[in-house]
Every structure is written in structure tokens, then in C-alpha cells.
Amino acid sequence: MPPPPPQSPLPRAFFDGRAEHVAPLLIGRVIEHRTPQGAVAVRITEVEAYEGQGEDPAAHSYRGRTPRNAATFGPPGHAYVYFTYGMHHCLNLVCRPEGTASAVLLRAGEVVAGVEQARARRGAAAAARPDRELARGPARLAQALGLDLRHNGLDVCDPDGPLRVLPGEPAPSDRVVAGPRTGISTAAELPWRFHLSGDATVSPYRRHTPRRRAGTPRPGGTS
């Protein structure tokens, strides 16, 4: 069987809208990262929308532009990669015109090409795990794709670029479910998390768990 014809990336206009509107349209699309070691492609099954400055308290850009979040203020169709918890990277896709901060966090997906490469990147933790968990969770997805801060700001609409978002097969709207966002401390109630209903690669929902400071006694909860 001959290989399928190469797909062109999604046009920049696709990303030129509010994150909450672009986000559900990304379900079923494919993000591909090509490196000298080979290509890894992930079919997106779960995303979260983050709106811009002053609007969304959970967004990195809520308090305005900083060196870290500068990419989200840039033109649409670019990657915003950030580093968190001292060890994890997460990938966003920038929406809305330059000067307006807005982004979609890619939370989970299914590795559809380059499974061995993705598994190798995920390391020992993934050794005994099924393929469906290779990109289940935002940090795992970024790791499976081999992304870090060096990829911050890449144009995902560039047909010749290493990181591209391909059309894939958009999920039918009746299979895309909206719900509250995961693992954030503020504005988690906004229904800006979208996932493919019933898909095994969607990450489990977790509420934000405030961390205890060293020396702080455990809150004596009589539940």
C-alpha cells in the first residue's frame, strides 16, 4: 500500500479566532514533529482554551505580557511552549491576531506515527504502559513529541517547518464534549476543556490540589 499523500498544515486563518472557538475544532487534528531521528505524529483528543489579558485569571497572559508568555501575544498559528513544576513542558497553540493573548493547551492525544520514537522519549516510566498513554496528559504529550523551550514560538502553519498541525480528520461535533478545565486554581469552572467522547487517550479529570508548604500542618479536615 503506497503511503498517503503528504498533507499541508492548517492555514493560519484557522487559528485566528477566540481560543474557546478554535479549541473544539482542533479535536481529531494531527500535530507532527519532524526531527532527524524521525517524525512523531499525535492525533489530538483533548484541549483546553485560555483567553487573554485581563479576561481569564487562569491564563498565563492574564497579568499582561512577560518574557515567558510573549509567544501568546504573537501571531496566530505559532507554538507556545512553557516549562512548569521544574520538570515538565506543555504545548499551546496561539490564537487570535498579534497583540491579543489567547492560546489552546494540547492536553492529550493518540500517537499515530513514530510510536517507537515517542516511547523512547517517554523513558522508563512508559516502558510498561500501553501506547494509548504515551501522550495522555499535557506534559506527556509534549515529551512524546520531543518538545522543549527551544520550540517556543515555532510556526505550526509553515509547510516546511519541523512542527506542523495537519488537518487530520476533525471529530464530529456531537462527539466533542465540553467541560470544566483541569488542575488549575482559578476560573476552573469555565467549560473550556474539550475532549473526544469516550476516547481512551483522554486524561483523567483532576481538580487542582493546593500544595502544602514545608512545615505547614496538615489541614485537620473532618471532611
Added chain:
DNA sequence: GCTGCGATTGTCT
């Protein structure tokens, strides 16, 4: 300059 904490995950109980 100092301090607190995070759009998380893996491991242990």
C-alpha cells in the same frame, strides 16, 4: 534580592 508556587506526573500507601 528573596520567596512562593505552578495549565503535572510518578510512586507509594
Added chain:
DNA sequence: GACAATCGCAGCA
């Protein structure tokens, strides 16, 4: 279910 790991960023003095 609970918690440690680990470091850059943001807020404040």
C-alpha cells in the same frame, strides 16, 4: 488518595 520532585517566573520588599 497523598505527596515529593524540581526550577523558572512573578510578585514584592
